[in-house]
Amino acid sequence: MEPLLERLDKHDYGILMANSKQLSVKKGDFVFEEGSSADHLYFIQQGEIRVFKKLGSNKDITIFSRNKNDGFGEIGIFSGNSYSNSAQAVQDSKLYSITRQEIEEILAQNGRLGLHFTRWVAENLEASKAKIRDYIAFGSEGAVASVFVRYSNTCGIVTPEGIQLTDPIMIQDISKHIAVSRETVSRIVNKWKEQGIIDNQNKHFILKDMNYFRRLLVCEQCGVENCAI
Amino acid sequence: MEPLLERLDKHDYGILMANSKQLSVKKGDFVFEEGSSADHLYFIQQGEIRVFKKLGSNKDITIFSRNKNDGFGEIGIFSGNSYSNSAQAVQDSKLYSITRQEIEEILAQNGRLGLHFTRWVAENLEASKAKIRDYIAFGSEGAVASVFVRYSNTCGIVTPEGIQLTDPIMIQDISKHIAVSRETVSRIVNKWKEQGIIDNQNKHFILKDMNYFRRLLVCEQCGVENCAI
């Protein structure tokens, strides 16, 4: 899925930036927390932000993680008065923020820009629904496969041995995307390693048999175009 | 969640309708099917449409069902080139359709209308993410409770005995919303009946103890404002 800011032409990009303030956050800092008033939409100039929902008792699920040139805060800004999830910096990040009032005024004035926003949110909606399908229809293995496929679409590069994932991935991260226990994810991943479907050096994964995943998830019969993490 | 068309003022509503064509569908008819080219966005004048995703082997999950004055087809129109799900009439329905090109032109011209669309999609995205949370965090019981809460928000009326759901609901319907087996849903619902938490006469349910559901789903600590089916 294309990051929000990369969809825009210079003019529209300029309008957004002209009305935004820059801020920096350190790794681990919260940009906003669940329940707080939804006042700003954010853009990522540099870094990575994880948006997640708490589940009580030290657990949480990842709603999505967003990277350079993407935005976040749309759940909140466009869907109610308060954020229903929390946003935390995965790495030191540079952000721009724009107030709810300003972005609403800009979008009301500029339909073309608004259409990009509608598409951006709609693609995320499609991805969210597809994630439910994968998890529900094909059990934990399907869920883990789904995460790998989504990573391959966002940070995969083709190599002779297979799709190399450029971002470091921990078993725990996968677990939080799909709320399958860490132990179960670990067992599934190791089984696939033995079968030669994937390989890894610690956090660096290579997907050696994408067809295995596509068959498992019956991708041919699935029209989803936005299968992103 | 407010149906799309009810958010619009007369002027904007008029623009949409002036560019739409009316069509009627019979109960059971498909409006579009998964994989087909995403050419139209639809509005419901009368009736009910279920949007669902096939899971192979006669199974499917409900993505959402939409009623009078709402729209559907946004996953497809705004998120890619083909529909990634199917839409089927639950009852005989009267619809309006507008082509992709026309709605895009209208939204590009009319930012205020576009902002309503962005909000509409964003609210659905929030609801989708919240559904994942309920299902994942609180098991099958949480999932079923979540469906009842969502129904109560869309078709519940307050009575002395509790929240009466005006739409008829089958165990099977619940099962398809959350992809928990029909038998498991049946067992959960019957347990709650014994405990006096809900009651029903066939398809007509009354939620006698909403607090039970709210506690189960820890609603107080959840900022989601769009908990709709």
Add this chain to the structure above:
DNA sequence: GTTGAATAGTGATAAATATCACAGAAATTG
């Protein structure tokens, strides 16, 4: 490099849920 903190792997067990195979109720249809 050593050390302490994160992260991952693994066996045993418990819990949740699906599946299967029917019987019984309710709804629909001619």
Add this chain to the structure above:
DNA sequence: CAATTTCTGTGATATTTATCACTATTCAAC
């Protein structure tokens, strides 16, 4: 209203997944 068809309930069983308790490995900081 009789006959189908659709929907629901229920026991038995199998499967999946979580949880617990612990060891091993990797990472990060001094």
